[in-house]
Amino acid sequence: MEAVIPLGLKVVYTIFVCALVPIYWREYGLANFLWFSDIALLALVPxxxxxNALLVSMLAISVVFFEALWNVDFFFRLATGKPLIGLSAYMFDPRIPLSIRGLSCFHIVLPLLLLWMLHRLGYDQRAFLWQTIVAMVVLPLSYLVTNAQENVNWVYGLGENPQRVLPAPLFVFLLMLLFPLAVYLPTHLLFARMFRAAGA
Structure with a gap:
């Protein structure tokens, strides 16, 4: 069967990820790769x-919404010098080496690449179920192996400071409901209308 994705893209993307992983690991630690965006970055290689349309579809409903918010926040601050929602605040932190921040520009390309791949491969509607299962594992794991300062996947609170309104396990449980119902499901329904079914 003829390849749908150009070989050059596969090679360049793989080289980029192979270069990024050890640098991120040294700078942020292994737990940083539990961020859904980092999971998507890595899983996009296979x-x-x-x-694989199913894997691409899972990654797309997992991160395209959040990556869109990241880009709005980043380009708004780039244009105005003022923060909007703070998702990309670290990109303007002079304490982080410019080279590290430059690597984080993958957040600009990642959602575009995922959408393009959905256009090429189609959207697999099983993605909602499987990505929900992934979130049921990743969110509690993020809480167990990271701390409030890292706040990976916002398991300690949606802002910069840890939330103190709810018991921590209850907050994580609510996130496990929020991600599938408020993010994955609407994105799933949108993509099911926007893109042809995978394999069609």
Whole structure:
């Protein structure tokens, strides 16, 4: 079967990820790769090579919404010098080396690449179920192996400071409901209308 994704793209993307991983690992630690955006960054390597519509669809409903918010926040601050929602605040932190912040520009390309791959491969509607299962594992794991300062996937609170209104396990449980119902499901329904079904 003829490849749908160009070989050059697969090679360049794989090289980029292989270069990024050890640098991020040294700078942020292994737990940083539990961020859904980092999971998507890594998982897109096999998704590209195997041209797997299900995996691409899972990654897309997982991160495209949040990546869109990140980009709005980043370009708004870039244009105005003022923060909007703070998702990309670290990109303007002079304490972080410019080279590290430059690597984080993958947040600009990642959602565009995922949407393009959905256009090429189609959207697999099983993605909602499987990505929900992934979130049920990743969110509690993020809480167990990270701390409030890292706040990976916002398991300690939606702002910069840890939330103190709810018991921590209850807050994580609510996130496990919020992600699928408020993010994955609407995105799933949108993509099911926007893109042809995978394999069609």
């Amino acid at each position: 998704a590209l090579w195997f041209e």
